[in-house]
Amino acid sequence: MNRIKELRKEKGLTLDELSEKVGINRATLNRYENEKSEPKLDTWKKLAAYFDVPVSYLQGLTEYATFQPIKALAGVSIYSDEYKDFILKQIEKHKETDALSLSKKLSTLMDEKTAKLVDENLSRFDDRVLVSHVLNGIDTSVYQLLISDLGLKKYRQALVEASKALDAVNEKLSDIATQGYQNSEDDELVQKTKNIVDAYKNES
Secondary structure: OOOHHHHHHHOOOOHHHHHHHHOOOHHHHHHHHOOOOOOOHHHHHHHHHHHOOOHHHHOOOOOOOOHHHHHHOOOOOOOOHHHHHHHHHHHHHHHHHHHHHHHHHHHOOOOHHHHHHHHHHOOOHHHHHHHHHHHHOOHHHHHHHHHHHOOOOOOHHHHHHHHHHHHHHHHHHHHHHHHHHHOOOOHHHHHHHHHHHHHHHHHO
8 A cells, every 4th residue: 555645644644735735636636545546656656756765765675764763863873872862763663663563464464353353463663563564575785786786777686586585484484383373272263274385385
C-alpha cells in the first residue's frame, strides 16, 4: 500500500488542497491513494518531491523516509555529540515504527485468527523489533544496491549470493518449525505445516 493518503493527512491536507499544490487532478489523486490507478514515474517523483521523501518510501516499498535524517544532519560533524544523539534517536524511532507496523505485516502472512494470536503473543518490544527486522529482510540494502547500479548491471552476482544465503536461512527456519510441530498433538496442523514447507522447497 502506498503512503500518499498517509502523508497527505500528516500535512492536514484535503484531496482538493493537495491537488492544487501538486497540479494533479483530484479524481486522479483519489485513484492513486486507493491504488485503483498507478502513477507514472514522473508523477511519483513529483509527489515524492512535494512530501520530501524518497519515491520508494512513498510507494510503500521501504520503511523509512531516509531523506529527512540526511538533510537534518547537513553541516553537522559526524564526530559531534549532536550527530551521535540524532542517529541514536533515529534508530529508536525506526524500532518503534517496525514494532507498530508488525501487526499489518503479520496479517498478510497468515489467516486473521492466527495473525491475531501471534500478534498478541509478541508483547515484548524487543521481540517485535526482532521479528520485524527478520521479516523485512534486506529490502533497504537491495534498494540501495539497485539505485547505485541502476538495475543489475555490475552487482548481479552479489544478489545471487544473497539469494542463496536467504534460501539456506529459510530452509533452516522451516526445518526448525517442522520439528516443533512434530511434537504437537494437532495432527492437522502438522500436516498443513509440512505441506507448506514441501511446497516452498519445490519452488526454490
